[in-house]
Amino acid sequence: xxxxxxxxxxxxxxxxxxxxxxxxxxxxxxxxxxxxxxxxxxxxxxxxxxxxxxxxxxxxxxxxxxxxxxxxxxxxxxxxxxxxxxxxxxxxxxxxxxxxxxxxxxxxxxxxxxxxxxxxxxxxxxxxxxxxxxxxxxxxxxxxxxxxxxxxxxxxxxxxxxxxxxxxxxxxxxxxxxxxxxxxxxxxxxxxxxxxxxxxxxxxxxxxxxxxxxxxxxxxxxxxxxxxxxxxxxxxxxxxxxxxxxxxxxxxxxxxxxxxxxxxxxxxxxxxxxxxxxxxxxxxxxxxxxxxxxxxxxxxxxxxxxxxxxxxxxxxxxxxxxxxxxxxxxxxxxxxxxxxxxxxxxxxxxxxxxxxxxxxxxxxxxxxxxxxxxxxxxxxxxxxxxxxxxxxxxxxxxxxxxxxxxxxxxxxxxxxxxxxxxxxxxxxxxxxx
Amino acid sequence: xxxxxxxxxxxxxxxxxxxxxxxxxxxxxxxxxxxxxxxxxxxxxxxxxxxxxxxxxxxxxxxxxxxxxxxxxxxxxxxxxxxxxxxxxxxxxxxxxxxxxxxxxxxxxxxxxxxxxxxxxxxxxxxxxxxxxxxxxxxxxxxxxxxxxxxxxxxxxxxxxxxxxxxxxxxxxxxxxxxxxxxxxxxxxxxxxxxxxxxxxxxxxxxxxxxxxxxxxxxxxxxxxxxxxxxxxxxxxxxxxxxxxxxxxxxxxxxxxxxxxxxxxxxxxxxxxxxxxxxxxxxxxxxxxxxxxxxxxxxxxxxxxxxxxxxxxxxxxxxxxxxxxxxxxxxxxxxxxxxxxxxxxxxxxxxxxxxxxxxxxxxxxxxxxxxxxxxxxxxxxxxxxxxxxxxxxxxxxxxxxxxxxxxxxxxxxxxxxxxxxxxxxxxxxxxxx
Numbered sequence: 001x002x003x004x005x006x007x008x009x010x011x012x013x014x015x016x017x018x019x020x021x022x023x024x025x026x027x028x029x030x031x032x033x034x035x036x037x038x039x040x041x042x043x044x045x046x047x048x049x050x051x052x053x054x055x056x057x058x059x060x061x062x063x064x065x066x067x068x069x070x071x072x073x074x075x076x077x078x079x080x081x082x083x084x085x086x087x088x089x090x091x092x093x094x095x096x097x098x099x100x101x102x103x104x105x106x107x108x109x110x111x112x113x114x115x116x117x118x119x120x121x122x123x124x125x126x127x128x129x130x131x132x133x134x135x136x137x138x139x140x141x142x143x144x145x146x147x148x149x150x151x152x153x154x155x156x157x158x159x160x161x162x163x164x165x166x167x168x169x170x171x172x173x174x175x176x177x178x179x180x181x182x183x184x185x186x187x188x189x190x191x192x193x194x195x196x197x198x199x200x201x202x203x204x205x206x207x208x209x210x211x212x213x214x215x216x217x218x219x220x221x222x223x224x225x226x227x228x229x230x231x232x233x234x235x236x237x238x239x240x241x242x243x244x245x246x247x248x249x250x251x252x253x254x255x256x257x258x259x260x261x262x263x264x265x266x267x268x269x270x271x272x273x274x275x276x277x278x279x280x281x282x283x284x285x286x287x288x289x290x291x292x293x294x295x296x297x298x299x300x301x302x303x304x305x306x307x308x309x310x311x312x313x314x315x316x317x318x319x320x321x322x323x324x325x326x327x328x329x330x331x332x333x334x335x336x337x338x339x340x341x342x343x344x345x346x347x348x349x350x351x352x353x354x355x356x357x358x359x360x361x362x363x364x365x366x367x368x369x370x371x372x373x374x375x376x377x378x379x380x381x382x383x384x385x386x387x388x389x390x391x392x393x394x395x396x397x398x399x400x401x402x403x404x405x406x407x408x409x410x411x412x413x414x415x416x417x418x419x420x421x422x423x424x425x426x427x428x429x430x431x432x433x
Numbered sequence: 434x435x436x437x438x439x440x441x442x443x444x445x446x447x448x449x450x451x452x453x454x455x456x457x458x459x460x461x462x463x464x465x466x467x468x469x470x471x472x473x474x475x476x477x478x479x480x481x482x483x484x485x486x487x488x489x490x491x492x493x494x495x496x497x498x499x500x501x502x503x504x505x506x507x508x509x510x511x512x513x514x515x516x517x518x519x520x521x522x523x524x525x526x527x528x529x530x531x532x533x534x535x536x537x538x539x540x541x542x543x544x545x546x547x548x549x550x551x552x553x554x555x556x557x558x559x560x561x562x563x564x565x566x567x568x569x570x571x572x573x574x575x576x577x578x579x580x581x582x583x584x585x586x587x588x589x590x591x592x593x594x595x596x597x598x599x600x601x602x603x604x605x606x607x608x609x610x611x612x613x614x615x616x617x618x619x620x621x622x623x624x625x626x627x628x629x630x631x632x633x634x635x636x637x638x639x640x641x642x643x644x645x646x647x648x649x650x651x652x653x654x655x656x657x658x659x660x661x662x663x664x665x666x667x668x669x670x671x672x673x674x675x676x677x678x679x680x681x682x683x684x685x686x687x688x689x690x691x692x693x694x695x696x697x698x699x700x701x702x703x704x705x706x707x708x709x710x711x712x713x714x715x716x717x718x719x720x721x722x723x724x725x726x727x728x729x730x731x732x733x734x735x736x737x738x739x740x741x742x743x744x745x746x747x748x749x750x751x752x753x754x755x756x757x758x759x760x761x762x763x764x765x766x767x768x769x770x771x772x773x774x775x776x777x778x779x780x781x782x783x784x785x786x787x788x789x790x791x792x793x794x795x796x797x798x799x800x801x802x803x804x805x806x807x808x809x810x811x812x813x814x815x816x817x818x819x820x821x822x823x824x825x826x827x828x829x830x831x832x833x834x835x836x837x838x839x840x841x842x843x844x845x846x847x848x849x850x851x852x853x854x855x856x857x858x859x860x861x862x863x864x865x866x
Binding site: 005021259341 | 509
């Protein structure tokens with residue numbers, strides 16, 4: 001036998017119990033917030049036909065996926081995102097699904113990309129979507145869920161939602177007489193990472209003259225708190241239909257976010273465009289306030305998705321939030337939960353013949369929903385105490401000669417060190433829930 | 434655009450909200466039981482190097498997996514089972530991990546097999562393991578978890594754990610002078626599906642004479658309630674070391690299961706051998722009592738696994754339980770949870786201008802951990818009531834002209850039909866948790 005150590009693949013993670021305990025706490029909080037808004041959990045395959053993703057993202061997606069031919073020569077892939085699957089499920093039951101369709105899910109996804117900070121080959125992504133509602137009430141509800149979960153994770157003051165509407169910037173460029181918007185969008189996307197001169201150069205290459213550039217930069221610079229920024233930018237704009245549709249939506253959205261008492265977490269930022277070609281209205285991304293990290297999450301309205309997958313047209317809005325950047329942000333903010341495990345009761349026995357009483361006690365406590373561990377390997381008193389400490393036992397129940405002779409148990413509070421001997425029966429009825 | 438409908442791949446499942454609600458209830462119960470025994474959740478990659486699985490299962494496993502070469506030409510696979518990953522994680526930290534290592538996890542797994550009842554290409558499997566404990570106390574604890582979770586799922590009277598020890602049947606055959614045990618084990622494995630004559634023929638082909646056959650069949654026929662069957666089989670056996678080791682283990686295990694008050698769910702069945710070559714002691718499988726289904730789960734002791742993966746020798750015992758057969762059994766027993774969704778409050782508003790009060794009320798209730806839905810699309814009273822019914826709303830809160838004029842809300846109990854009008858403030862403080 002060759003003795004070799006195996007490793008996990010690059011960009012894939014192992015979570016040991018202490019790490020997982022912290023993650024579970026975070027996941028529970030996230031699920032809890034999403035559920036409160038009436039989103040319903042769904043689950044779906046981790047493997048789908050490659051074509052499902054080509055429909056939305058074209059041939060280039062293939063290079064970014066873990067895709068392969070199965071033994072039946074079908075071209076399949078580990079899912080790189082959830083939206084196509086959700087769209088498939090909606091289309092499959094479009095005749096019978098009750099509207100609005102409010103779904104969430106937080107499955108694993110996989111991307112074949114070079115692993116870096118906040119970008120892994122295997123990650124979890126929360127997806128929250130509303131299908132079937134046209135109005136901004138749905139956009140607002142989805143945004144509220146996102147903001148609420150950041151707050152419940154203890155991130156108040158650490159994040160900002162940057163919001164715009166696809167139609168707004170598109171209409172603004174049309175109004176300025178820009179015909180080919182693609183290169184301009186690309187330039188805007190790069191603006192944060194380059195100098196003002198380089199930005200202007202990109203715009204010039206994209207065919208903008210000085211007047212157009214000045215106007216565009218003025219519009220981009222209106223970004224700021226949503227309730228203040230929208231009136232400002234309105235004054236700068238030529239009013240074509242596209243702009244008006246976008247503005248109307250954003251104004252209504254700002255009004256709704258004020259009702260949610262969440263407008264203070266929302267910034268209007270016309271530079272938010274999002275790479276995906278399929279957004280049709282509201283677009284947003286959530287960033288750390290320091291602007292050091294990738295987007296924590298992003299989303300928006302994509303009313304064409306169901307049609308794209310062969311269904312009747314149906315409006316849709318939602319977001320995706322990966323776990324990797326969120327974890328980095330939470331750690332940086334000092335709100336990642338403590339990585340430790342806890343145990344309600346450790347039962348310490350000093351002789352093998354006490355096993356029967358130990359088992360009786362353990363099972364009675366477990367029936368009352370307590371986490372209970374017992375000795376499995378005949379350790380001595382000191383080593384059992386050490387183990388109890390290591391597993392974060394809140395109480396140690398000692399069954400020694402004296403206790404057993406009297407039908408009692410010593411209950412030691414591990415925080416205070418206090419210990420009292422009690423009748424076993426009396427102890428059990430005192431902890432019964 | 435070609436309009437086409439996509440489907441999920443064969444052997445993969447979509448879970449819509451109602452289905453998922455039932456599954457979530459089952460999963461929560463399972464996790465809760467396992468946690469009570471002090472097992473700690475871990476998480477690990479869905480994709481591993483193919484070699485990790487070859488080590489344990491040889492080349493033939495490759496044909497049963499979703500395996501492929503990634504874009505870096507590495508031979509990788511969707512995990513077909515969890516044990517190799519867990520062994521890898523244990524070996525990776527063997528110097529520092531506290532013993533006993535008590536881990537659980539319920540990830541997705543994939544097998545490239547023809548889908549049939551209870552066998553899917555993508556499934557969830559609960560894995561519960563104890564590493565680092567040699568004695569039968571660990572075997573008993575693992576068995577107790579398995580039995581406890583079947584009971585908590587409402588399956589009392591529907592299942593039986595069939596238990597044996599690898600060494601027992603091996604030693605018994607040695608004692609009978611059978612040198613090549615492989616074909617005999619294969620025959621025993623088939624016994625339930627063939628006639629007594631066919632069974633004897635297989636044994637004859639395996640080289641057994643009439644005396645050996647008679648003895649073997651007598652041993653196999655001792656199966657029954659564990660506390661009764663063990664003394665019976667003991668009388669039939671030649672006492673070589675291997676048999677004695679197996680018997681001693683099983684007797685101790687039976688004693689421990691009696692302490693757990695769970696011996697009544699355990700049957701001794703010397704025919705339980707398990708296909709996997711790596712079991713070293715206790716082996717068990719859980720079946721439906723009618724014997725109609727595949728094993729609900731199986732496990733045992735496999736003390737060589739850590740050494741196999743390059744670590745220092747470390748004892749290990751555990752089980753795996755897939756979700757597919759469990760679901761079939763629960764449905765057949767009528768204990769699969771109701772597939773429906775519920776909502777604590779639906780807020781019904783009759784005019785758009787009541788949105789602000791609606792939002793205030795909704796957010797206050799959500800802060801108190803209630804699941805709340807509101808109208809997102811300006812539906813009329815009747816349609817909102819229909820929707821509230823469809824989402825299983827326990828209460829509908831009505832904000833109409835009269836209520837709004839008086840700062841009140843009508844609270845309608847959807848079960849009794851009873852409705853009362855209350856001050857909003859008073860209502861909120863009455864439901865505050």
